[in-house]
Structures are given as structure tokens and as C-alpha cells.
Amino acid sequence: MTALVNVIPDFFGPSTSVSSNPDILKEAVIAETFRLAISSLSQEAPEARNGIHTNTLRSWIVKKIRSLIPEIAEARYLEQVIREGKGPTLEFIGDVIVLPRGYFIPTRTRAIPIANGRYGIVSAKPTRRFSEEGFKMEVNGMIRVFTDTTDTILEQSDIPIQSRESYIGGHSKGDIIEYFINQSPRNEWCRGTGWEAYIGQHPGQYDFVWGDRPLAIKKGDGYVSLWREPREFNSFAYWLCYQGQGWKYAIHVPNKEVRLACLSLDTQGGLPRKAEIIVKGDVAEVRINFPPPGSTLRWLYISGGRWKGFRAPYICWEVPSTSISGIKDELHQIGVSINIEGTI
């Protein structure tokens, strides 16, 4: 561990602040080595512009840091950080673009405004290079944040600013239930065997619960509920059931929008999901009683959030206090009821 700590200024630049938690430090070094590998290998061969193969990257990274982090040589250890991990991955936060057949290319560097003077960095560019350009940064695992900077400074450095909506995607559709009703084709409703309905919040559960009694909300001249149809390999297809007097339609809901649809039904059904934000100085705990949609998850990560586990009925995250305002906005967007304890 001493050797690992000693190389930090060389890896990240002397003025970059890096979290000292051993696990977070390891994650930071592995992610940074991935960026260094992409940077170095891109310069070695012109064909690297079309992507660098995962085996080439893996070999470079393992040899670079196996003396500091011996676990890196274990099967799938590195892949957890790149794209397979349950927490943030370089692919999920957007530092790298994954091409077919195991090739990677760097992404276009962008800055995502997360708080006053603070911007999440989405880039495969090694941290040291930003440091050499005069930027101050905080590194928290694989997440990097520009601190004490402005839109003008970033634009002068040719770093485009990407809005939260553009970066996380997800809920640009407004009221998602209404969106599906108006924009998606309607099919005849035909409930099959094993179909279950979203029943709304269940006391003590943070998951989305399915059963026989649907949570239905009024929309226009009809009522809407959400159903899931069992498919092979334990997967589901999801349908809105939109019914009125003498008519009943099925409207398809893509899997990636299901969590947003459930949250919207909860909110419009009068019992929105809850978020509690407890501010404790520089950090805050964000507790939510639902599994976050991918877009919210991406926002929590880029805001410096780290998953802290389950504490029934909540899923808990630790976030820097500076990120609370943006996280509050994001939770508000998905219709969650927010309670804040402490002063921001």
C-alpha cells in the first residue's frame, strides 16, 4: 500500500486531491492506468485511432500496476472497473466508448456542471494532463471533478460543457406515462398467463413490487396501470394498460424506462417514493426507498456518490455535500418526495 500511495502524485499530478480510502484509491489508480494505457497506446500505432483491443489494454495495465495492486492480474478484476462492475464503471460514466469485438476508444472530453465551480469530468484523458493545464481536481475512485473553475475557463481550454439532461438522458420525456399514451402505438389489450401488475409501494420494501392488484391512475378519459409479461430467461416485457369505457389498449414500455414509469405511477397515484438527505458537514447521506433508474444512478456517480449499502427500507449513498443541490434536482425530476435534514 505504501508503494501505491507513493506513486499517486506521479499518476495524478501533484496538486490533485485523491481520496485516501484504500479501496477507493485502488479504483482510482486502476481507472487512471486505463486512461494512461489508452493515451500511450494511441500514440504508438496509427491504427489505434480505430480502437485498441481489450487484450492489448489489459496487458499494458496489468504490467504497469501489478507490483502495486497484485489483484489486477486476477481474471475479471480489471473488467469490473471497465464495464462489468456493479458500481460505477468507465463505460457507464462515459470515460471510454466500447466498440464491437472488444475495442475501446477515448470519448470526447466534456465537463458536466454538478455544483457551483464544480464539474464532473467525462474523459479518457489522463488526469495529469489536466493538472498540467492548470486545473484543480478531486479524484474519488474513478470519478474526477474539476474544482474552482468556470464555464469560461473550460471553454477556453476547448472543453465543452454538457448539461445534466444530455449526460444522463432518461427523463427528457416529461410525464413519461402521458408520453407513452400520446406517442406510442396502441395495441389491443390481451393479458396472457403469468402477467403481473405493478402494485405500487409496498411497506418496508424498496423494490418495485408486482402482483394481481394494479396501481391505476386516471389519465384523460381512462385509467393507466403497468404490467409485466414473462419472457424466456427470467426477463419481462412491460406494457401500460390504458382502458376506458368500451376500450382497452396495451402500450409497450421499453425496459430501460420501466423504473421511471413505476416512479411516475407512484407519484401520480398520490404516494411518491421518498428520498432523505442527511447533511453531515462535508458529506451527506442520501437514502432512497427505490432502486434508482439508470439516469439517476449515473448522476449520483458523477456527483461523487458512493453506494453505502441497504438499510431497510432504504438504499443509502454517501455524497459530497456540494453535490446535494444537483441530486435534489434530479430526484425532483423523477417525482420523488425529498426531505432534507441539516444545512447545506
Added chain:
Amino acid sequence: MTEPRVAFGLDSEGHLVHISEADHRTYYYRCPVCEDFLQVRQGEERIWYFAHLKEEDATPQSRSCILRSPIGLRDWLSEVSRSPVEKAEFERRIQLSVSIHPYTGQIELKGILPPIAWKDLPNLSLIDTILDSLSIHTEGLVHPIDGRAFSPNEANVIFNLDPTAENYKVKLKGTISLPSLDGTWTANRPSPADLFVGTMQIANAVGLKARLRDGDFIYILVDHVPPDVPNYRWGEMQFIGFEVSEMNESVIHNYAPNAIRDTNAFSVDLVLPPTINPIPAGPIDVIPGEQVLLAVIPPPHLDPEFEVVCVPSSAGGITSINPTGLGKPRFYQPQVPEVGSKRLSIHWGSRHNLIHLHATRERRCNWVEPDIRLLIDSGHDVIQELIPWQSPTASIPIKDFKISVVGPQDLPVTVEAYFTTEGRPSAIANEEIAFDRLPERFSQWISEGCQRADILFGPLGSIHLIFERNPWENLSDQELLYRIEQLDPNIKVTWNVIRQILRANPGIPHTEYPTGIRKKVRQLIMARRRNVRGTP
């Protein structure tokens, strides 16, 4: 007087083996000097070593072997510690190297010589004169070498070899004595089973009895190319090239029979500077003052004492890197030269790893990011550029427009395309597609009635397109009749009425309306009038 402990013996293949990696076998290991058998002493309490046989059992050569005396052993160990590179330079051998041309991808054979050593120069102000007056005669090279190439500021002198030459010769003579360089440097044309070890980009010739590490990339010169092994041609010569692994051991055995896959190899990883390839095959560009950190990684179950020797050994002393435990890495921080090069060989017995640090003022550090854009040419002078991280929405008149893309080949994007029929959503296509295939896909979707599309790039952003159609496109006869039924049956059919029925923008001239629409509307209105009056 007790004999000194010998730490190394030769195995049956003639490779030098350390006592810690030796099997407990009798009459197997031989003395590297007298070649008589050695006993393996691997007791539980004492230090392990090889011992010569008792004098009565030994050969006459063994009895007088220099390794039986401490001075002889020290001298022999000193010779073992000399790097193969130093030995080759002492014998004035040109280092041969196989490399891949970065743009053509073709293999090339190159020769490498060292530059003039700084210590050979009595007066630094004379450098230019010495370089310009260097006498250079070459044979078998594609181009002559300029004297300036031997500047001590250079890491190496690299030159292309002629594929048709039988051997290669570079005769060098300075106007003053240049001990590091003067003389005739030679190399023979490679022959079958010759081996080059390094990376795919650059691999250096090694002796026939090479020890190969897993992960090394090797090129072997072959008479005929075996099936299913990547091969490369240089003139008449054919090479096979692949990474060393257990899987490829039989290929190595067949085509370079004297080389072995070394399961007790050690590695030297370059940890710092962080940006440089951790296993460099050539000189490492280091900025003076920059920190260099090497991690020496022993084989998994061994704990050898490594030594660091300078190349040439006259340039510095020997440093020991102490054991840290079985298989545990140990770190070494060499000093970076202010100018020129510093070469170090980290070795354990006859296993050497060369580290060549070369002082440079600045490192090449281009940073290129992919350009990702969608371009829309609507027939005007301006081409609309849509960039995903701006998440733009663009309205495109579908008549006479052209979409093109700029971005990496195969960049995966998700497209949600929305189709409507008679003003109502009729279908959504949700497809993951390569970005460069979008123009082709869009032209198909638009012809099928696509009204709008969202191109989703994940965290990179999105692009939203609305296809501006003429409102009468995809207007069915049934819908047309429905709209006519909403009008007064006695209405006079003017272009204004047609516009109302088609829901066309007042700015669109009626010449752009569908051909024959006025006649069709008139007929439908007449039919309706007849229905209303109840006449056939």
C-alpha cells in the same frame, strides 16, 4: 579450506540454473566451467548450493576448476553479470531488430549501433567536428549513415538493412580514439531458427539458447511457414510471429529448438513515469529530474537476489536488490542521466533485463479524441452540424436533404424512430446500429413514414431529428374522404379548399400539391353530394 558455494549449474540443455530452482537430482547438473557433475545441496538448515564432486570422484578438469577457489568464483560471477548487450558491443556485433512499419504494417529488419559515449569525448565543444569527420564505411545497408546519427545525445543509431545482402558491416573510425565505437561492426544475414524477442512493434535478435517469457512477442525466421501461424515476409525471408505462452510451446520447440519457455523468468516493469509502456522494448524517454520506478518481479515461488549492473560495466558499480519474499515485487529507483543514455541490466544469473533510460527534453504527447458529428445538408449553403453532447433537436425538410456522419467506425448508437399513420403513432423502431450506417437506415425509415427519430449515444448525449413532411404524405383515401365529409357538401372546390383538406402550409404553392388532387377532391365531393341528395 572449504570450497566456495556455487549458486549456479548447467542443466541438460546448457541453461544456467540457480540452486533455488534446481530439482534435487544427482548426476544431472554440471559445472558451467569444468562441465563435470555437481551435487545439489538443498538441506533444511543450511544455505542451498551446488558442490563439485569429491576430488577422488572428480575429473582432472574438475579438480582444477577455477570455481573451487573464491577468486575464481568471483571472477566468473562478474563475467555472468555482464549484460549480453555489453558482450555483443565488445565483440563489435550489430544488434539486429525486427520492427513493424507503423503505416504500411510491413516487417523490416534494422541494425542498431550505440552512439558515441560521452566519456569518449575529451572536449564537448569538439562534438560537431568529431561527428562530421567520422569515417563510416557500410556494406549491406539500404542507405549510408550520417556521422551526426552517432551524437551522444541519441539513444541508438538505427539503420535499415538490405534484404538481399549476405552480411552487414559498418566500419567506424573517428579522428580521435573512440573506444566505444571504433572498429568494424558486423552481423550475419539471419538464418532459419534465428529468434527476435520483444513486442509486436519491435523485437531484438537474441542468441539461439534464449529463454522466453510468457507474454513476450517473438519472431522466428523459418524455411517454410506452418499453417495457422501469423507470418511476415522481408525480402526472401519469412518470419512467424506470436506471443509466447504454454499454448505455443510446441511451435517454439519446432522452429527454434534451442530456445525454451522460461517458467522461472522474472520481469522488470516500468511503473514510473506513468505514461510509458511498462515493458519497453527500446530506449525509455525520460525527462531529467523525472522519477523512474522499476518493479522487479521474481518468479512466483522464488526469492532471488537481483543485481543491477551498468552497461558497459565500466560505467558504474553493481547494486544488489535484496529479496523481499517469494514472488514479491521489489522496487528500484535508478538515477536519470542529465544527457544521453544510461543503460542498466537487472539480472539474476544469466537472465538479464536491459533498461535503457534516455534523457529527453520533452516527450511526444499527442492526445487525439474522436470527432463525433451528424451533418445535415438541406440543399442550402449551410450544413447543419449536430453534436451529441449538445443534445440538439433539428427539423429537417425531407425533400432534398442529405445526412452524413463523422465518427469512429462501428460506434454503437441506439435509435428510436417514430412512425405515424393518419396522424396517430403506428410503430416505434428501437434499434442498436453502427453510427456510420445511420444515413442508409434513415433513408429507408423516411420512405416508410418515419416522423422523428432520437439517436441516443449513452452518456455522450443524444441527437433528436424531426422530419418535416408534406402533410398530405401517407394520406389515405379513407382519411381524405373523412376530411371532405367535415365540409359543406355544396362547397366550391378552390385551391383554398384543397389547402384546407390537405392541411397544407399557406406558403406552399399548389403546384407542389399531389398531381391530380383537385380532380380527385372534386370527384369525391360530387359523390358525396349525390349521397346526401339520395340520388344514384
